[in-house]
Amino acid sequence: MTHPSKPLDTLDHTHDPALRSWVPGTAGHADFPIQNLPLGIFSPPQGTPRAGVAIGDSILDLPALLSANLLSGAAGAAAEAATGTGLNALLALGAAPRRALRAALSELLSEGCTERGRIAPLLHEAAACTLHLPAQIGDYTDFYVGIHHAENIGKQFRPDNPLLPNYKHVPIGYHGRASSIRPSGTPVRRPHGQSRAPDAAEPSFGPSQRLDLELELGVWIGPGNELGTPIPIGEAQDHIAGYCLLNDWSARDIQAWEYQPLGPFLAKNFASTISPWIVTPEALAPFRVPQAARPAGDPTPLPYLLDAADQRGGAFDISLDVLLMTPGLRAAGLAPHRISTSNTRHMYWTMAQMVAHHASGGCNLQPGDFLGTGTISGPGRDACGSLVEATLGGKEPIRLASGEERRFLEDGDEIILRARGVREGFATVGFGECRAVILGAVA
Template sequence: MTTNVDGTHDATLTSCLDSANDPATDFPIQNLPFGRYRSEEDGAWSVGVAIGDQVLDLRRAGVVQNSQMNQLMRLPRDARQAIREAISEGLRRGSPQEKPFRSALIAQTEVQMGLPCEIGDYTDFYTSVHHATTVGKQFRPDNPLLPNYKWVPIGYHGRASSICVSGNSFARPVGQTKAPNSDIPAFGPCARLDYELEIGVFISRPNILGERIPMAAAEDHVFGIALFNDWSARDIQGWEYQPLGPFLSKNFASTLSPWMVTLEALAPYRKAFTRPEGDPQPLPYLDSPANRAMGAIDIELEVWLQTPAMQKAGSAGERLMRSNYADAYWTVAQMVAHHTVNGCNLRAGDLFGSGTLSGPDAGQGGSLLELSDGGKRPIRLANGETRTFLEDGDTVILRGYCQREGFRRIGFGECRGTVLPARP
């Protein structure tokens, strides 16, 4: 478990950069998330760390030798920790290296962010029992939670090519749907377009095909976490997903936030991971004392919606819900151990989606499917508009942050995407 709280987490640390000391920033010196950026249209991607309103170029600061994020990610954990400490020291107020580090800064407003790394394979899990139960009720009223759910960290493979970075817009997908009262399918634009609030987990160290990763080593293979929106076409999904799972209902676009918050940065926000009384305990390959003691991560998550009318009125949007990653039924370590128990090999830069992160309470659904009860009860927005599913022009923004008494609040930046009309 990556739970060692050290000097880089000290709440009294301040940066030589004023914007990093602003209490409202997502990127104080205690955070230091990694991302890729470029400053000109056709330039190559550089590896950077967010600090206040700036990006620190790691190569120009002398912290890394080249601009290959995936190479950096696959370093052993102690090497990654040493990089974190070097960056933290270089950016501190009064650092002897303030000058070279300052010369490696560029304003976030002047760069274009890319996907944080080259994603090899993308796997989506289904770790929220609250989401699985609520959605299960809609698809299978008699059998909401399948018998395997509390034993198997359910996951399935997703599409890597269509993962975009925050700020993307995409055309409403078209495809086949079938109305319950029709014998044959129809073809046209998706009418039940939805978002899914997830986190994305990035793999660092690879394992060799055939070699499983045990729980005790699982977090050594994890680099960090970003926000992830797994856009979903519910009507296409309903018609296509039997017997092999979702396909075109998911692979038209997914959106990632540009900054990977490292497990090291998240160390102060770890929590005990317990199952509700009466639930079966995980099988041994999915269990460890450390996972029980500190397996959960306390990340507050929010979904915001900005409709075209809100944008016109100058509103940044309305918050639709909040949930917390600590309410997931399976941990990061359990996802890694399960994914490799059969010998499947992970590579640096592979991405795991958590699955939709709904909370236990009504109103904590991580998708419109849940908030509108399958489209049956429109949600009412403060400006009088209503939504069952997403309309053209809608922008969805995911936000996330960690806070704990005695520690500096750190944030994930935002994960933003906009729905465009379907192409003719």
């Protein structure tokens, strides 16, 4: 180890499962109990975008809470940084003000709070509000740390050697684009691109025929680093402000033709969908687990990627679900079809290792930068985070209760991602949905 370990998030009174909120409908809420309190940007009906906190089926207006003089000290400073139309300034403050804000919000929203009468008018019905991107994203980087996904994809091209030689030595990633990242609920237009059919002599240009989803977790960067100054692995957690769900849509036919030699381009840059709430590291503290032990024979990470505290608790136990709603299921009044259930424990590298590697060459991360984990699949067919895996490249379609079948996504299909931390003795903490419907390509 080249750097001393720093302790990770610890449990405190805000995680108490017995804690109850006076806000109606909060107890036992699948995503947003008082133990969560994620941050985002919302617009109330006929209102302008502003910072908010999800609590049950409501959103608390953070600037209004500050204007009512209900926040002070470090918590007030954190809320003051969140008075714009993006949370970048709040993310930049780091963990201490964020924790102070969380503690103050927990107290104000708990049963027995004497200020309930002043706070209740500052709550908005979430279903009536519009949710936006929670921060202005300067840069986006997509990693490839889901080892089962990497193996599944590799087997389709290299059955005898699915993983390339560098995979277990370095967190693989590429720089994407931030301009087409959209919040949950924004439709996704089927992209055009150049591809070449296996039996064709020449490529053609047209709508993608093999449109796919990718189940990922998003990582929001908080405080950045100076250009030319790496982030030590033992300090990488200090630069993470929170997490969300990410569907990094992929046009597999376009990607197969264009990705060599420089990697994904038009196959990925047409859209990415995220859940709109930033779930803080503090809220996820109960779900931290040791990083999975590497199989015998796997290389030990190089010193700049290895930290004792990160190995003891740098991974998360968060369940991940992928659901598909089709026009046929909708017309028949049927529930969405569950494509898979996976878990963040299937990541070969930790979030801290991703951040440390990203900055190891001197790249300057900035508040609001966004990282994707890459597709997180589990070891079985029922845990695939993409259709190209679940259908073996389209060879074995998924059959639905409506009588439909899917090899890849069709127009009118909707993908819904969900994520929840569940642990006995603690309240369930969720991320909210990450969903989008596919629209037909532009004529």
